[in-house]
Amino acid sequence: MIGAAEKVKSKALGLGFSKVGIANAEALDEEAKLLQEWFGRGHHGTMDWMARNVEKRTDPRTVVPGAKSVVCVALNYYTPLQHSNSPGVGKISRYAWGDDYHDVLVGRLKQLWSWMQEEFPGIDGRYYVDTGPVMDKVWAERAGIGWIAKHSNVITQEFGSWVFLGELITTLELESDSPATDHCGSCTLCIDACPTDAIVEPYVVDANRCISYLTIEHRGEIVEAVAEHFDNWIYGCDICQDVCPWNHKFSVPTDEASFEPREWNVAPQLEEWKEMTQEEFAMKFKGSPIKRTKRDGLMRNVRVVLDHPIQEHT
Numbered sequence: 660m661i662g663a664a665e666k667v668k669s670k671a672l673g674l675g676f677s678k679v680g681i682a683n684a685e686a687l688d689e690e691a692k693l694l695q696e697w698f699g700r701g702h703h704g705t706m707d708w709m710a711r712n713v714e715k716r717t718d719p720r721t722v723v724p725g726a727k728s729v730v731c732v733a734l735n736y737y738t739p740l741q742h743s744n745s746p747g748v749g750k751i752s753r754y755a756w757g758d759d760y761h762d763v764l765v766g767r768l769k770q771l772w773s774w775m776q777e778e779f780p781g782i783d784g785r786y787y788v789d790t791g792p793v794m795d796k797v798w799a800e801r802a803g804i805g806w807i808a809k810h811s812n813v814i815t816q817e818f819g820s821w822v823f824l825g826e827l828i829t830t831l832e833l834e835s836d837s838p839a840t841d842h843c844g845s846c847t848l849c850i851d852a853c854p855t856d857a858i859v860e861p862y863v864v865d866a867n868r869c870i871s872y873l874t875i876e877h878r879g880e881i882v883e884a885v886a887e888h889f890d891n892w893i894y895g896c897d898i899c900q901d902v903c904p905w906n907h908k909f910s911v912p913t914d915e916a917s918f919e920p921r922e923w924n925v926a927p928q929l930e931e932w933k934e935m936t937q938e939e940f941a942m943k944f945k946g947s948p949i950k951r952t953k954r955d956g957l958m959r960n961v962r963v964v965l966d967h968p969i970q971e972h973t
């Protein structure tokens with residue numbers, strides 16, 4: 660007879676998730692200390708919303724009373740195109756080339772949850788895709804999906820780090836998987852490659868220095884010392900993942916059509932983009948993660964890159 664955990668996993672894979680694993684729902688005591696240390700050092704920049712609900716963020720039972728299990732899912736988003744290194748051509752991180760992953764993953768988790776409620780009557784639960792106070796990477800590591808690597812993203816052995824994460828916290832008791840183990844070894848390629856020295860020590864990213872944070876979350880001007888290292892990134896940054904040997908070894912093109920790049924996102928001509936109207940912005944980025952910066956944020960990034968031209972490189 661198939662156990663409940665196997666049934667749930669098989670349903671999740673059937674819905675199109677690339678990986679699924681299960682962890683026990685318990686307090687994250689060690690991680691809570693590291694998270695507080697991260698806040699204490701101000702590494703969260705202006706993301707004050709993160710510090711507001713640390714208790715919820717570090718104990719799933721405060722989110723779902725009586726929670727027993729965290730079902731973690733990952734979805735591969737790798738598409739095999741490369742960024743241009745030509746002057747005047749912007750770079751958008753791969754995760755934002757296609758449709759917004761929140762919509763894609765939430766839609767599937769909703770289906771998984773509806774099925775679980777029918778299959779296991781009386782259970783309670785909630786699902787998240789970076790949509791609430793949950794530490795996605797920690798749960799993914801505990802559920803055996805992949806390890807939190809030195810660049811601080813989760814690397815899977817099947818798809819590299821090009822996966823989005825989500826989870827479903829439930830009162831259903833399910834057999835848990837073994838946690839993933841760290842395979843970074845003595846490598847430091849991501850730390851060495853980061854142009855703004857944002858990986859301040861292995862596993863620790865200071866958002867204030869990270870191009871991803873600065874181009875997406877940060878409002879206002881960009882300080883000159885960091886702006887001059889933007890390397891043409893206008894939305895997010897993939898450098899630490901691009902240099903990672905595990906991504907060279909394990910990247911597999913996604914079969915998820917909604918993550919295929921919108922054609923204008925792969926090699927945007929910045930002299931043309933700097934004239935983008937609000938109407939054009941709304942049309943190009945409807946249903947895309949890029950709408951998060953609003954037009955003004957994206958135009959600020961375009962200006963920063965145009966003001967700091969790079970030399971052609973490979």
Ligand code: B12
Nearest residue numbers: 690693697752789795812813823824862864871872895896
């Ligand atoms: C805040 C946030 C950011 C911030 C801060 C990044 C960060 N490293 O935390 C910014 C805006 C910079 C960011 C950028 C990106 N993000 Co983001 N982000 C988040 C978010 C909302 C919370 C992450 C968090 O809790 N950070 C707090 C810190 C303290 O946690 P942490 O870095 O994981 O630290 C842990 C360990 O590293 C370790 N640790 C910490 N200190 C120390 C010290 C020592 C000595 C040791 C041993 C360990 C250790 O313990 C901590 C707790 O376990 C999550 C979604 C979610 N709800 O979880 C997405 C998420 C992490 N982001 C994601 C993505 C895709 C990105 C980008 C790749 C996007 C891009 N291409 O531009 C970049 C990657 C930049 C990078 N190198 O991290 C994905 C990652 C998927 C994956 N495969 O891991 C997530 C999970 C969203 C999702 N649902 O898919 N992000």
Ligand code: SF4
Nearest residue numbers: 853869870896898899
């Ligand atoms: S995303 Fe870019 S800026 Fe941020 S840590 Fe990675 S390489 Fe550095």
Ligand code: SF4
Nearest residue numbers: 808809843846849903
């Ligand atoms: S580049 Fe090296 S250190 Fe960085 S995440 Fe990949 S394996 Fe780990």
